[in-house]
Amino acid sequence: MKAGVVVIFVLFFSVFTGAVWAQKHSDQNNKSPKVVVGIVVENMRPDYIQRFWDKFQPGGFKKIYNEGAVCSNVKLTLHSQNYASGTATLFTGVHPAIHGIVDKNWYDRLRKNEIECTGDDYYMTVGADTEAGNASPKNLLSSTITDNLKILTQGKAKVFSVGLNRESAIFAAGHAADAAYWFDVNSGRMISSSFYVSTFPDWVRLFNSENYADKYSHRTWTTLLPETSYEECLRDDYILERGYFNEYNTFPHAINKYIKRTNDFRPYKTTPSANMMIKDFTLRMMENENIGDDDVTDFVTAIFSSMDYENGSFGPASLEMMDSYLYLDQYIGELISSVEKKYGKENVLFFLTANTSASYPVEYLKDEFNLSIDYFNVESAIALLTSYLNITYGEKEWIEHYSDLQLYLDHTIIEKSDNVTLNELRDVTSNFINQFEGVQVSMPAYQLEQGSSANGMLEPIYKTYFKNRSGDLLFNLKEGWQPGYKFKRVNYTDQSRIPLVFFGNNIKAQTISGRHNAADLVPTLSEMLQIPVPDKCQGKIIEELLTN
Template identity: 80%
Template sequence: MKAVVVLGFILLFFGVQTQAQNNEPLNSDKPKVVIGIIVENMRPDYIQRYWDKFQPNGFKKIYTQGAVCKNVKLTLHEQNYASGTATLFTGVHPSIHGIVSTSWYDRLKKKEIDSTEDDYYFTVGADTKSGAASPQNLLSTTLTDNLKILSGGKAKIFSAALNRESAIFAAGHAADGAYWFDIESGRMISSSFYISTFPDWVRLFNSENYADIYSHRTWTTLLPEIEYTESLRDDYLLERGYFGEFNTFPHSINKYISRTNNFRPFKTTPSANMMIKDFTLRLLENEEIGTDNITDFVTAVFSSMDYENGSFGPASLEMEDTYLYLDQYIGELIDAAEQKFGKDNVLFFLTANTSASYPVEYLKEEFHLTVDYFNVESAIALLTSYLNITYGEEKWIEHYSDLQLYLDHDIINKNDNVTLNELREVSSNFINQFTGVQVSMPAFQLEQGSSANGLFEPLYNTYHKNRSGDFIYTLKEGWQPGYKFKRANYTDQSRIPVVIWGKGIKAQTISTTHNAVDLVPTLAELISVPRPDKCQGKIIKEIVETK
C-alpha cells in the first residue's frame, strides 16, 4: 500500500527507459532542496498593484532576485486548481494527464466523480471521508515521480495545501506525503495511499487547533483601511461578500462557520495561509529534508480567498489584505529555508495553478463592458426542448456541467433516427448560437487532434475522450456561467506568474511567451532529472543558459 507500491510499479515500467535517458552522471551542482510555492487564483498583476506595501523579504525578494517570466499562459478549457496543478507538475495538458476538471461525469458509475476520490483508501489523521483519495486518476507521471525514480526512492517528496486536489497532484504518485485541510475536522490530514502511520509531528500540529482558534478571531486588516488605496472601498455596493451580504471588515469567521457547519469559511482567510506556512515549516523541521546530496522536493500551496475569490474579486480590499498577509508568510518560509539549508542549497519557484477574473457586475457597471452571465440551466432547457421537437421525446441529455455536456449514448444507440456524432454536432451548434458562447466543438472533431492556436487551443488541450463531454464550449472574455441555485467558481483568465530563484539563478526579466507546461522541463534541467516522457513543454532557455 501507499506510495512504495506505486513507486515499485513505476520503476518496473519506466526504470529502464529512465536509465537510457540519463546515462550522464548526476549533476553535483544540483540543489539539496526544491521548494515550490503555488498560489491558487493568483493574477500576475497583483505583484505590481501591491508592490509598495510588500515587505523586503517576501514577494519583493522573489521578484528582484529571481528569473521572472512575464508572459506565461495556462491554456485550459476550464481553469481550476485540479487541472492547473496537474498540468504544472506533469508538463502535459489535460488531454494527456486526464484531469479535465475538479470533477467529471463517469458514464459507467452514472454519477459525477471527484478527480481525486478513491474509496480503496481511507483518511489518515481524522475520522472523516476526506482522505478517501489518491492520484490514480492522474494518467501521467509528474516531475516529482521522476525525481523519485532517478534517486531509487531516496528523494523525499512532500506537499501541503488547503485543497485536496492541489496537494495530491503536486505530490504525484510516489510522494512520501501529501497533506491537506479537512473542512469537517479542521485538521491537516492525508490518505492511506501515502501514509500508513500518521506522523507524531502532524498529530501534535493538529492538537494546536489552528482552524478552531483562528476562526474565533475576527479577520481585521493588516494595515489601517485608509492605506488600501489600490483597492475599491470596503463597502463597495456591487461586492457580494460572504453569503451575498457580509462584504465589509471586520469579518466574523466564526459566524460564517456557524452557517456552513464546517470550517470551509476558514479557508478563505489569511489565517488559513498562515496555517499552511506553519505546517510547511514544521514539515521542513521534522522530516529528513536536505540531509544528503539527493534533491528533495517540497510544495506549499496557498490560496487567494479560496471559493470566495469571486465574491470579492481582484479589486477588493479583502484581496489586497490577503496578499499583504501572504507576503509576510512567504517571506518567513523563504528565510527559514535559507537559514536551515543555506542559500546555495535551495531552489525556489513561485507560480499559480489558476488566475482570477473580475466580477461581471464590476466590469459592466464600472467600465461598460459587454459582459454578462451565461445562464447554463436556461440554455440546457432550450436545447432539451429543441432535441425533443427534432428527434422525439427522450432524455437525450444525461449530464451537464459549467462548460460541457454529456449525451445519453444508450438512448442514442437504440434510436434509428439519429447517430451519436450527428446529435453531438447538432447540440454543439445549438449552444454556439448563444450570445455569451465564444466557441463550441463536438467531441468527434476534437478526437481528430490538432495543434491549433487561438480560440480552439484550450479545447484541444483539455479534451479527453473518456472523461470530457460530447461537446465542450468556452465563453467570451468576461462572461461567466450563471445558475439559479448555485454559484460557479469560474475564471476565464489564463495568465499566471512564474518565477524561479535561488541556487545559481540569475536575476532577470523574461518577456518571451511561454506556457505553463514549460515549467517542468525547466525545473528538470535545473535539478538534473529526466523530464516526463510525454512532456509537451520546452525549456525556458533564458533561465538554464545563464545558470
C-alpha cells in the same frame, strides 16, 4: 598554406569554445540544490504583484521578484481553469488531453454519476474520522516531476506537499511521494490518505493538537494595515461586492459566525490565517522529516490560497483580496527566511507560480467599465436545448449530464434511436449552443478526436479533451462572460496568465519576456535537477535560465 592555418584555427577555436561551454554547463549542473521549494498560489493574477508592490515587505514577494528570474509571459492553457487541472499540468508538463484531469469533477458514464478527480474509496483518511482522505492520484495518468525524481534517485529523494485543497496537494505530490497533506474542513485538521501514509506521524498529531482552525476562527479577521492606506483597491463597502453569503462584504469579518452557518470550517479556508497554517505546517514538516539532510535533492511544495471558494465573491479589486496578499507576503517571507537560514540560499531552489488565475466579477466590469459581457445562463440554455431536441427527435432524456462548459448526451438512448446517430446529435447540439450570445465557440467531440494542433480560441479545447472523461461537446465563453446558475455559485475564471519566478540556487536576477507555458515548468526543473525530461513532456526548457 594560409587556408590550412585558418581551418586549423577555426577547428581549435570551435573545440576550445565548446569545451568552455561544456565546462560552464557542467559546473552549473553540478550545483543541484539540496531542496526544491515550490510556492504555488491558487487564483493568483500576475498583476497583483505590481498593484500591491508598494505595500509588500522586503523579504517576501519583493525579494523573489528582485532577486529571481521572472518569466513575465506565461499561460496556463486549459479549457476549464481550475486548481486541479492547473496543478496537474504544472507538475506533469503535459496538458489534460494526456494527463486526464479535465476538471475538478467530471461525469462518469459507467457509474452514472459525477466523480471528483481524486476521490478513491479504496483508501482511507489518515488523521481524522472523516472521508476527506478517501483519495489518491489514480486518475492522474501521467507521471509528475516529483515521481521522476523519486524513480531516478531509487526512492532516496524526499517528496512532500502541503495545501488547503486535496486536489492541489495530491497532484503536486504525485504518485510516489512520501506524503501529501491537506486541510479537512469537517474536522479542522491537516490530514492525508492511506495511499501515502500508513502511520500518522506524531509531529502531525502534535500540530493538529494546536487547533489552528478552531483557534483562529474565533479571531475576527481585521486588516493588516489601516483601511485608509489601501488605495490600490476598491472601498470596503463597494456596493457590487457580494461578500460572504451575499451579505457580509465589509471588515471586520467574524469568521466564527460564518462557520456556524456552513457547519464546517470552509470559511476559515478563505482567510489569511489558513495560509499562515500552511506556512507553519510546511516549516514543521521540513524540521521533522529530515528534509535536505543528505546529498539527494528533496522536493517540497506549499500551496496557498487566494480566498479559496470566496474568490469570486470579492474579486481581484477588493480590499479583502489585497489584505490577503499582504498577509501572504509576510508568510512567504517567513518561509523563505527560515529555509535559507537552515540550508543556505545557494542550496535551495524556489519557484513561485499559480495553478489558476482570477477574473473580475461580471457586475464590476459591466457597471464600472461598460464592457459588453454578462452571465451565460447554463440552466436556461439546457432547458431550451432539451425542448428543441424533444420537438425534433421525440420526448426522451437526450441530455444525460451537463456542467459549466460541456455537455454529455445519453449514448444508450441515441443507439436505440432510429432518428439520429451520435455524431449527428453532437453536431446538432453543438450548433444549437453556438447560437447563444455568450458562447465563443462550441466543438463536437468527434472533431476533437480527429486531432489538431489548433491555436487561438480552439487551443484550450483541443489540449483538454480526453475521451470518456470529457463531454460530447465542449464550448468556450466569450471573454469576460461567466456561467451563471439560479441557485448555484461557481468560482469561474477565463484568465490564463499566471506568475512564474525562479529564485535561489545561483539563479540570476532577470526578466524573461518570451512566451512560455505552464507545461514548461517540468522540463526546466528537470534540467536544473539533472534528471531526464519526461518522454511525453509537452513543455520546453526555459533556456534563458540556463544560458545566463
